[in-house]
Amino acid sequence: MTRIAIDAMGGDNAPRAIVEGAVWAAMEYNIPIELVGKLYDIERELDRIDQEGIVVSVGGGMLPPKRIKVNTKSLDIKKTQATEVIEMGEAPGQAIRKKKNSSIVLAVNSVVTGSSDAIVAAGSTGAAMGASLFGLGRLPGIERPAIATVLPTMKGPLILIDSGANTDCTPEMLFQFGLMGSIYAKSVLKIENPRIAILNIGEEAGKGDELAKDTYKLFDENKDKFNFIGNAEGKEIFLGNCDVVVCDGFVGNVALKTIEGVARMFFYMIKKELCQDFLSKLIGILVRPVLKKMYSKVNYEEFGGALLLGVKGITVICHGRSTAYAIKNAVKVAYNAVEAGVNKTIASYYGEKE
Amino acid sequence: MTRIAIDAMGGDNAPRAIVEGAVWAAMEYNIPIELVGKLYDIERELDRIDQEGIVVSVGGGMLPPKRIKVNTKSLDIKKTQATEVIEMGEAPGQAIRKKKNSSIVLAVNSVVTGSSDAIVAAGSTGAAMGASLFGLGRLPGIERPAIATVLPTMKGPLILIDSGANTDCTPEMLFQFGLMGSIYAKSVLKIENPRIAILNIGEEAGKGDELAKDTYKLFDENKDKFNFIGNAEGKEIFLGNCDVVVCDGFVGNVALKTIEGVARMFFYMIKKELCQDFLSKLIGILVRPVLKKMYSKVNYEEFGGALLLGVKGITVICHGRSTAYAIKNAVKVAYNAVEAGVNKTIASYYGEKE
Numbered sequence: 072m073t074r075i076a077i078d079a080m081g082g083d084n085a086p087r088a089i090v091e092g093a094v095w096a097a098m099e100y101n102i103p104i105e106l107v108g109k110l111y112d113i114e115r116e117l118d119r120i121d122q123e124g125i126v127v128s129v130g131g132g133m134l135p136p137k138r139i140k141v142n143t144k145s146l147d148i149k150k151t152q153a154t155e156v157i158e159m160g161e162a163p164g165q166a167i168r169k170k171k172n173s174s175i176v177l178a179v180n181s182v183v184t185g186s187s188d189a190i191v192a193a194g195s196t197g198a199a200m201g202a203s204l205f206g207l208g209r210l211p212g213i214e215r216p217a218i219a220t221v222l223p224t225m226k227g228p229l230i231l232i233d234s235g236a237n238t239d240c241t242p243e244m245l246f247q248f249g250l251m252g253s254i255y256a257k258s259v260l261k262i263e264n265p266r267i268a269i270l271n272i273g274e275e276a277g278k279g280d281e282l283a284k285d286t287y288k289l290f291d292e293n294k295d296k297f298n299f300i301g302n303a304e305g306k307e308i309f310l311g312n313c314d315v316v317v318c319d320g321f322v323g324n325v326a327l328k329t330i331e332g333v334a335r336m337f338f339y340m341i342k343k344e345l346c347q348d349f350l351s352k353l354i355g356i357l358v359r360p361v362l363k364k365m366y367s368k369v370n371y372e373e374f375g376g377a378l379l380l381g382v383k384g385i386t387v388i389c390h391g392r393s394t395a396y397a398i399k400n401a402v403k404v405a406y407n408a409v410e411a412g413v414n415k416t417i418a419s420y421y422g423e424k425e
Numbered sequence: 426m427t428r429i430a431i432d433a434m435g436g437d438n439a440p441r442a443i444v445e446g447a448v449w450a451a452m453e454y455n456i457p458i459e460l461v462g463k464l465y466d467i468e469r470e471l472d473r474i475d476q477e478g479i480v481v482s483v484g485g486g487m488l489p490p491k492r493i494k495v496n497t498k499s500l501d502i503k504k505t506q507a508t509e510v511i512e513m514g515e516a517p518g519q520a521i522r523k524k525k526n527s528s529i530v531l532a533v534n535s536v537v538t539g540s541s542d543a544i545v546a547a548g549s550t551g552a553a554m555g556a557s558l559f560g561l562g563r564l565p566g567i568e569r570p571a572i573a574t575v576l577p578t579m580k581g582p583l584i585l586i587d588s589g590a591n592t593d594c595t596p597e598m599l600f601q602f603g604l605m606g607s608i609y610a611k612s613v614l615k616i617e618n619p620r621i622a623i624l625n626i627g628e629e630a631g632k633g634d635e636l637a638k639d640t641y642k643l644f645d646e647n648k649d650k651f652n653f654i655g656n657a658e659g660k661e662i663f664l665g666n667c668d669v670v671v672c673d674g675f676v677g678n679v680a681l682k683t684i685e686g687v688a689r690m691f692f693y694m695i696k697k698e699l700c701q702d703f704l705s706k707l708i709g710i711l712v713r714p715v716l717k718k719m720y721s722k723v724n725y726e727e728f729g730g731a732l733l734l735g736v737k738g739i740t741v742i743c744h745g746r747s748t749a750y751a752i753k754n755a756v757k758v759a760y761n762a763v764e765a766g767v768n769k770t771i772a773s774y775y776g777e778k779e
Contacts, residue, residue, distance in 0.1 A: 160629075225690055235626060238633060270679060272589060272682075304679075305679045305685070306689065307682075309690040321676065322675065324626040324659075325676055325679070325680055326679055326683045328658045329659035329660070329687075332664075333663060335660065337719075339579055344718060345715060358708055358712050365694050365698060
C-alpha cells in the first residue's frame with residue numbers, strides 16, 4: 072500500500088490545515104497517511120476533527136463554508152514524533168543539518184526507511200528540497216532536481232519546470248528538466264506524446280538569451296527522442312498548445328508568482344466592482360457561481376502542490392498558504408506519482424533502475 | 426510645438442489603425458503629427474477617415490463600436506514619404522542598415538533633423554530599437570537602452586524595466602534601468618520619490634540568481650540616491666507597493682507576456698462561462714459594464730506603448746496588435762515624455778546635458 076508522509080508542521084496554516092487536509096485525503100481517497108510532527112499538536116488536531124469535523128472553505132472565501140464529519144480513528148493514519156520545526160526564515164542547508172529531528176527531515180526519513188512512499192510538505196521550499204536531495208539522493212544521471220508545477224490553460228493542464236529549484240542553470244540542466252517534465256506529463260497527467268517548449272521571448276529559433284539559444288540547440292539535436300515544438304512565449308502557454316514548458320528556476324518562479332499576482336488582482340478587482348452599489352451587489356450574487364467555477368479552474372489549490380523531480384523518491388512541495396483542500400489534493404498528486412512510477416521511468420532513460 | 430512622428434506602416438493593423446490612432450490623437454489632444462510611410466496608403470486612409478470617420482472599438486470587442494467624425498484637413502498632420510517597410514520577420518540590425526528609406530528609419534530621422542520630437546512605432550520592436558539607437562545615439566553615461574512598460578496594479582501604475590531590450594544583463598545595466606525608470610516615474614507619472622524594487626524570487630537580500638544578488642548590492646550601496654526598497658516577487662508587484670520594478674529583458678519580457686496570457690485566459694473563461702445558457706447569458710449582459718471597467722484597467726491599450734529609455738530622444742514602442750485606441754494613447758505617452766524632459770533628467774544625472 073502506498074503511504075504518504077506529511078510534514079504536519081510546515082506552512083502558514085500548520086498544523087491545523089495540514090492535519091485536516093491529510094485526514095480528508097485519507098477519507099476521500101482511502102490513502103494511508105503518516106503525519107510527522109509534534110505528537111501533542113497532531114493528537115490535539117485529530118481530536119478536534121473528531122469533534123468538530125473539517126470545515127471546508129473553497130474558493131478563497133467566495134463560498135459559504137461546509138462541514139465534513141470524520142472519525143479519524145477509522146482511518147489508516149500513522150503518527151511520527153518530530154520535536155523540531157524548520158522555520159521559513161532559516162537558511163535551508165544549515166537547518167536540515169542542524170535540526171535532524173525536524174518534521175521535514177523525519178518525513179523524508181520515513182520514505183528512506185520504507186515507512187512511507189512519498190512526502191508532502193508545505194513549509195520552507197528550500198528545506199523540503201534540501202532534505203529530499205540530502206535524504207533521498209539524486210536519480211542516476213540527473214544533474215539537478217527541479218520543481219514541476221501544474222498550471223491551468225484554456226485547454227488542459229501544463230507543466231512548468233523548473234519553477235524555482237535552480238536559479239542559475241546550464242542548457243544541459245534545462246534539457247533534463249524537459250525530459251523529466253515530459254515523463255511526468257505522460258505517466259501522471261496521461262498526456263500521450265507531450266509537447267515540450269522552451270519559455271522564451273520569441274518563437275523563432277535564434278531568440279532569447281544565451282541559455283535559451285543553447286538549450287534550443289540541445290533539444291533540436293535530440294528531437295527524435297521528444298516531441299520538441301520549439302520556443303513558446305509567456306502569452307502562448309495559456310492557450311494550451313504545449314504540455315511541458317522548460318525554463319530556469321528564476322524565470323519560472325517569477326512567471327509563476329506573476330500569474331498568482333495577476334489572478335489575485337483580477338478577483339480583487341471583480342469583488343471591488345461588485346460591491347459598490349445595490350445593483351452591482353445583486354449582479355455579484357448572480358455572477359458568484361460563474362466566478363466560483365472560474366476560480367476553481369485557476370486555483371492553485373486544485374493542483375495541490377508541485378513535484379520535485381530528479382530525486383530518488385516523490386516529494387510534493389505545497390504553497391506556504393496551503394489550505395486543507397490544497398493539502399488533500401497534494402496527497403493525491405503524491406499518490407499518483409508513486410503509482411505511476413515516475414522515478415523509474417526517469418531513471419530508465421539513463422539506463423539505470425531507481 | 427512638440428510633434429510626434431509615427432511609423433504609419435508598422436504593426437499588424439497598419440496602416441489603417443495607425444493612421445486612425447494618429448488622427449484621433451491629433452484631434453483629441455491637439456498634438457501635431459507626422460505620418461511616415463507610403464504616401465499613397467496614408468492619403469487613402471486619411472480620405473477614408475474623412476468620409477467614414479474613425480470606428481472605435483474598445484474593450485476587445487466587448488463593447489459595441491462607436492463612430493467619431495473627423496475632418497483630417499483641419500488637423501496639423503505632416504506626411505513624409507517612406508518607400509520601404511521593415512517586416513516583422515527581418516533581422517533588425519541588417520534591415521535598418523539596408524532599408525534606409527523604411528518608415529521606421531525615416532520616422533527616427535524626423536527626430537534627428539528636428540522635424541518631429543518623438544517617435545511612435547508599432548512594427549518590429551527590434552527595428553524600432555535599432556533605428557532609435559543607431560539614429561539618435563545613447564544618452565551619455567548609459568550603457569544600454571531599456572524598455573519601460575507601464576502596468577496596472579491594485580493601486581496605481583507600475584513601471585517594469587527592462588521589458589525586452591536586453592536579454593543578457595550585468596548588475597550595472599540593471600542599476601541604470603532603475604535610475605531611468607525612477608526618472609520616468611517621477612517626471613511623467615508624477616510619482617514623488619518612486620520606490621524601486623528588483624524583481625526576484627524572494628524578498629530577502631540573499632535571494633535570487635547571481636545577477637539579482639549583485640544588483641541588490643549595487644542598489645544598496647547607492648540607496649542614498651534612490652528610494653530602493655529591496656526585492657519584490659512577481660505576486661507582490663500588483664499590490665501597488667512599488668513604483669519601478671527592475672529586471673533583465675528576458676525575465677521582464679516573460680513576465681509581461683505571461684501577464685498578457687493570464688489576462689486573456691481570464692476574459693476568455695468569463696466569456697465562455699457567460700454564454701452557456703439563458704440565465705448565464707442574462708448575467709453576462711448585466712455584468713458587462715463591470716467587465717468593461719475592469720478590462721479598461723488592465724488593457725495594454727490604455728497605456729499605449731512602452732518607452733525606450735536611454736537613447737537621445739523619445740521612442741514609444743507599441744504592441745504589434747495595436748488598435749487605433751492604443752496608438753492614440755501612445756502618442757500621448759510620447760508627448761508627455763517630451764514635455765517632461767525625461768532625457769534631460771537622465772543625462773543630467775551623469776553630469777551632462779542631452
